[in-house]
Amino acid sequence: MSSEPAIHPSAAIYTGIVLRFYDFVVLQFSNAFAWCCSTQDVLLPFFREYVGAQAHMDIGVGSGYYLAAAAPNFAEVENLTLVDLAPDALQYAKARLQTAGHKRDIETLTHDIFTPFPKTLDGRFDSASLFYVFHCLPGRLSEKADRVFAQVKTTLKADGLVYGATILGQNHNWIGSRLMNIYNKKGVFSNREDTKEGLEQVLRKHFAEVDDVKVVGKVALFVARKPI
Numbered sequence: 001m002s003s004e005p006a007i008h009p010s011a012a013i014y015t016g017i018v019l020r021f022y023d024f025v026v027l028q029f030s031n032a033f034a035w036c037c038s039t040q041d042v043l044l045p046f047f048r049e050y051v052g053a054q055a056h057m058d059i060g061v062g063s064g065y066y067l068a069a070a071a072p073n074f075a076e077v078e079n080l081t082l083v084d085l086a087p088d089a090l091q092y093a094k095a096r097l098q099t100a101g102h103k104r105d106i107e108t109l110t111h112d113i114f115t116p117f118p119k120t121l122d123g124r125f126d127s128a129s130l131f132y133v134f135h136c137l138p139g140r141l142s143e144k145a146d147r148v149f150a151q152v153k154t155t156l157k158a159d160g161l162v163y164g165a166t167i168l169g170q171n172h173n174w175i176g177s178r179l180m181n182i183y184n185k186k187g188v189f190s191n192r193e194d195t196k197e198g199l200e201q202v203l204r205k206h207f208a209e210v211d212d213v214k215v216v217g218k219v220a221l222f223v224a225r226k227p228i
């Protein structure tokens, strides 16, 4: 019998086989036809745009698609840290980034983002990315994002920036509604009540500068700077 606490389905699902199909199922099919937010035209350029000058942390790495595609953007970044609760995802993303030609050291941290980061990461990062993580986390957005930003902001420099994307809860098309039902039932998503306004409110609580949250299809894209 194992004494390890069970990992929540929002992270437990990210094992080898799921990671191999993730790009096709999520980034190609679902983003195009269910969430109506193009990986190539919207999410990848957005991911690349805000990578900081010296130190970047990617939280919730999944298959590492964005990291690998943005590898040239990290060429000058002295510290790149990957954070995830799923060890397989960290390993998979790191290997993919190295295959994509990333030469510098990559740190990995198996970590639940609801809990405090190690003190060694205090005030370390220029930027942190959180792509497609909030809609997976259990709980109401006002509460889960509040808890996560409270932790993430401790790792940022005074003028540091957090950015990311998350799938909102309402008014989905036929394919989106089917996927929402399946994923919410399985606990892979917990986003039925997630709204743009709720996200903006929590961002304003934790950051001095918050860009207007942009919604493309059913995906909210956020950028906030200067942790309070």
Ligand SMILES: C[S@@+](CC[C@H](N)C(=O)[O-])C[C@H]1O[C@@H](n2cnc3c(N)ncnc32)[C@H](O)[C@@H]1O
Binding pocket: 010, 011, 012, 014, 059, 060, 061, 062, 063, 064, 065, 066, 083, 084, 085, 086, 089, 111, 112, 113, 114, 130, 131, 132, 133, 136, 137
């Ligand atoms: C949907 S994937 C997103 C992957 C990638 N960022 C993307 O946009 O394609 C969500 C990721 O968040 C991770 N995750 C879920 N819950 C977490 C938690 N509590 N702490 C840290 N990572 C978590 C999962 O293991 C998974 O790698």
